[in-house]
Amino acid sequence: MISDDDVMYVARLARLRLEHGELARYAGQLSSIIGHIDKISELDLKDVEPTSHVIKLASVFRDDEVRPSVPQELALANGPEVEDGAFKVPQILEAEE
């Protein structure tokens, strides 16, 4: 039901890299889970409103006051790679020559 290609596709969307041997295993497990989930298709849900959240909340606002924020040093404290007060990542733009 869920093919190896499907698994490869969702893994890519989710930024996961799977080993080749893992594909078939995940495909089997996900198929069995989706098979169970498909039980909801038995229900007639045409006129049912969806529920995304059990508490009825409108947008919650606070007063727009200036307050201290997390100090930069602390915010960077858990960064795997930090340089010049910033999180460093692999190059994301081509340099212009």
Added chain:
Amino acid sequence: MAGDENLLRLSATRALNLIGSGELTAAALTGAYLSQIEQNDSDVSAYLRVISEEAQLRADAFDEAARQDGAPLAGLPTAVKDVLVTQGVITTCASRMLENYNPIYTATSVRKLEQAGIVMLGKTNMDEFAMGSSTENSAFGPTRNPWDLERVPGGSSGGSAAAVAAGEALWAIGSDTGGSIRQPAALCGVVGLKPTYGSVSRYGLVAFASSFDQVGPITKTVADAALMLKYLVGKDPLDTTSVKHPEEIVIPRKEDLRGVRIGIVRELVGEGIDAGVMSVFNEAVGKMEAAGAAVSEASLPHAGYALPAYYILAPAEASANLARFDGVRYGLRAGGDHADITRMYELTRSQGFGDEVKRRIMLGTYALSSGYYEAYYGQAQKVRTLVVRDFDAAFTGVDLLVSPTAPTTAFKLGEKTGDPLTMYKSDVCTIPVNLAGLPGISIPAGLADGLPVGLQLIGPAFSENMLLQVAHGAEAAIGFDAVSPLIEQADR
């Protein structure tokens, strides 16, 4: 205090009284739990990290200062699930992804209890990112059930439940997304309460499925659950989904159940529930009836669709929530020279997440992906509406609903790890409650073949006081007084 009373058997409520009257010191109490951890946790593995020195220092400080400052929970030794961030104490969520993560703030729930005076003993093991029902999904090895070390404690708050059952904590904090407080409490023979969604702040609770997650107590008694809840609840400006609980939480005292109308959920007592569990459950309900409860049958016609709907909605939310683990701002970054940032993301996430987390992320991504969104996510949200309506209808006829907490007693390690769907079914009785955001509590109902069975009581939204009152009455009627062999041994 009463002569040789085993400190590991004390309820939090009683410990507080003894500390208040000067018969017991916080230092002695904390010392007793730390020593039990030292003796037994290499077998149980309830904790990922124990902070003995800090705990002992804090307890000592209370003994010197407590009577003046009047902290209401002063000196009570507490285990904290490692899904709650604690400033200065590594918080891993039992994941390689956060193996060295040192939070820069503390979760509101933990902070409130610390302000009330608890002594944190350490951080407890769990299924990675709270995804699982056995604590076997921890990246740092499973926790074992104190009643039988060959068996699982349940999950995902298995470390917290095992710590309480092993006498390695006076009480503990857990979190519950689909049963993660109640199911391990049931399997470990302790009390577990999932409050109404919104009652307790989620700020600092590492997010799994934000519309379901809720923090709550795992304790030895119902009164203890009420005591902790009293200090956990509250609207938090840092969690926009938190609300002010309409009632002040009171510690239950009345034991009789006269006038209470209880409905047995027909759909949760049939097929799929072990005979041993059913027999203990029926006997416990009989005792509640003898104590004055009016017991009838109730129905949640769509209960059977709650599990499938949950396994669309919760993974969908998880796939979005866990997108934040990208190797940039905190947590693991895969080593090596990365050709580009996507490659870095992929390697980091593949190395940092375990199998179950990857499975749920992919399941959620699938359910949200183009072409499947309406068939899965959209439809599951409608099923959620039907489950909410089922509860509303059921509560027109009864005050509370009752069911077994879990379909089986504690199972053997490795028994269900090969088949995720079988593992998911461990939460068949607890999940409907999360879909509707209701409060639910599991209390010990008795033993089946020497293993604990839990009884679940479910109430309408924000009915915690009634729920706790009735659970307290049920606890007295059932009279469960067994403890795990690890606490028995400490009696000498």
